[in-house]
Amino acid sequence: xxxxxxxxxICAVSPLSARAAFEGGANRIELCTALETGGLTPxxxxxxxxxxxxxxxxxxxxxxxxxxFCYNETEMQLMIRDISICRELGVRGIVSGSLHxxxxxxxxxxxxxxxASEGMEFTFHRAFDRCSNPFLAADQLADHGVQRIxxxxxxxxxxxxxxxxxxxxxKMQGQITIMPGGGVTPKNVAEIHRICGATExxxxxxxxxxxxxxxxxxxxxxxxxxESDTDLxxxxxxxxxxxx
Numbered sequence: 660x661x662x663x664x665x666x667x668x669i670c671a672v673s674p675l676s677a678r679a680a681f682e683g684g685a686n687r688i689e690l691c692t693a694l695e696t697g698g699l700t701p702x703x704x705x706x707x708x709x710x711x712x713x714x715x716x717x718x719x720x721x722x723x724x725x726x727x728f729c730y731n732e733t734e735m736q737l738m739i740r741d742i743s744i745c746r747e748l749g750v751r752g753i754v755s756g757s758l759h760x761x762x763x764x765x766x767x768x769x770x771x772x773x774x775a776s777e778g779m780e781f782t783f784h785r786a787f788d789r790c791s792n793p794f795l796a797a798d799q800l801a802d803h804g805v806q807r808i809x810x811x812x813x814x815x816x817x818x819x820x821x822x823x824x825x826x827x828x829x830k831m832q833g834q835i836t837i838m839p840g841g842g843v844t845p846k847n848v849a850e851i852h853r854i855c856g857a858t859e860x861x862x863x864x865x866x867x868x869x870x871x872x873x874x875x876x877x878x879x880x881x882x883x884x885x886e887s888d889t890d891l892x893x894x895x896x897x898x899x900x901x902x903x
Contacts, residue, residue, distance in 0.1 A: 664899060664900055664902075665852070665857070665858055665859065665860065665899040665900075665902050666686040666687065666858065666859040666860070666899075667684075667685045667686050667687075667859070667860055667862060667892075667895060667896060667899055668685065668686065668687045668688070668689055668718070668838065668840075668859060668860070668861045668862070669683070669685040669687070669688055669689070669861075669862055669863070669864055669887055669892060670689050670691065670694065670698070670840070670861060670862065670863040670887075671688045671689065671690050671691070671709075671887055672690075672691060672692055672693075672694050672701075672863075672885070672886065672887070673692070673701075673705060673886060674705055674708040674709050674712070675886050676864075676886045676887035677690060677709045677713055677715075677717070677887075678712075678713065679864070679886065679887040679888060679889040679892060680715065680864075680887055680892060681713045681714070681715045682889050682892075683864070683887075683889045683890075683891075683892025683893045683895075683896060684892065684893060684896040685715065685892055685896070686715070686716070686859075687715065687716045687717075687718060687751075687752075688709065688713070688715060688716070688717050688718065689718045689719075689720060689754050689782075689861070690705065690706060690709055690717055690718070690719050690720065691719075691720035691722075691754075692705070693725070694863065694865075694885075696725035697722075697725060697785070698720050698722060698784075699720070699722050699723070699724070699725065700719070700720055700721055700722055700723060700738075700741050701719065701720070703744055703748070706719055706744075706745060706748050706750060707748050710748050710749040710750060711749075716751040716752065717749075717750055717751055717752075718750065718751060718752035718753065718754050718780070718782060719741075719745050719750050719752070719753060719754065720754045720755070720784065721738050721741050721742055721745075721753055721754065721755035721772070722738075722755065722784070723737050723738055723741075727758070727789075728756060728757055728758040728786035728789060729757070729758055729759065729760055729765070730757055730765075730768065735757075735768055735771060738755065738772065738775075739771065739772070739775045742755075742772065742775040742776055743775060745779070746776075746778070746779065750779060751779060751780060752779050752780035752781065752782060752806075753772070753775075753776040753779050753780070753781050753782070754781075754782040754784050754809070755772050755776075755781070755782075755783070755784060756769070756772075756783045756784050756786035756787065757769055757772065757786070758786050758789060758790065761791060762789060762790050762791030762792070763790070763791060763792070763795075763796070764790065764796050764799050764800065766799065766803070769783075769800075769803060769805075770803065773803060773804060773805070780806045780807070781804070781805050781806055781807070782805070782806065782807040782808070782809055782838070783800050783805050783807070783808050783809070784809050785809055785810060785811065785840065785841065787800075787808050787809065787810045788810055788811055788812075788813045788814075788820075788841075790813075793810075793813060793823065793827065794826075794827070794830060797827055797830070797831055797835060797837075800835060801831060801834040801835040805835060806835065806836060807835065807836040807837075807838055807859070808827075808835060808836070808837050808838065809838050809840045809861055810824060810827070810837060810838070810839065810840065810841075811839065811840060811841030811842065812824040812827075812839070814841075815841070815842070816841050816842030816843075817839035817840060817841045817842055817843050817851055818842060818843075818847050818850065818851055819842075820839075820841070821839070821850075821851050821854035821855045822854060822855075824837055824839050824851075824854075824855040824857065825854050825855035825856070828855055828856060828857060836858060836859055837855075837857060838857060838859040838860065838861050839851055839855065839857050839860055839861065840860070840861030840862070841861075843860055843861060843862050844862070844895075845891065845894045845895045845897075845898050848860055848862075848895065848898055848899065848902075849898060849901075849902065852902050860895075860899065862892070862895050863887060864887040864888050864891040864892045864895065865885040865886070865887065865888070866885060866886065866887070866888035866891060867883050867885050868883060868885060868886050869883055870882030870883050
């Protein structure tokens with residue numbers, strides 16, 4: 660991408676998807692797995708492959724299980740250990756978050772995650788979309804030194820949530836980056852950008868990969884899978900470069 664243009668983060672579910680992000684011209688990777696559950700922490704081997712083989716910043720999702728974002732002490736210890744391993748493997752950023760049952764930011768757990776992530780960038784993930792007061796939450800995250808919020812504007816897609824994203828961007832005035840994600844595509848990103856004017860966008864670029872498994876029996880089905888597609892990424896990069 661040209662300097663000072665809108666940035667693109669690719670949500671990559673494997674080293675293969677991460678390679679597609681690199682070859683397609685993305686600015687950054689968020690590496691995860693199990694995207695069908697909203698994303699979980701990837702394997703340490705996948706992290707190592709990406710950081711060693713790709714000349715692009717790798718951020719890693721730290722989420723120990725599907726479901727809500729309310730974590731017990733054992734889950735927190737697992738997350739902190741995963742962050743420590745990410746540091747050893749050369750990860751540039753952590754993507755994580757924690758909430759109270761009432762939809763407020765769990766500030767003490769956030770502080771623990773931030774302390775473990777010191778020296779790496781920190782993105783608060785789409786747990787933000789479950790916050791009961793997004794404006795208070797954004798203020799708290801900025802005050803605690805979080806660099807970025809990934810959000811669909813508390814709607815099923817970032818296009819639907821673009822008005823709230825615009826309000827957040829206007830309110831925060833650059834104190835924290837608001838990055839639209841969730842249903843962002845090359846076909847709708849210009850409209851999302853027209854409404855909210857974000858400086859970064861999050862895109863999975865998913866394309867179904869047909870299974871090579873030729874044998875079929877009564878247990879067959881669900882053999883196809885998805886990976887990020889280089890051509891889709893290049894298309895998104897081209898659209899973002901045209902935005903003003």
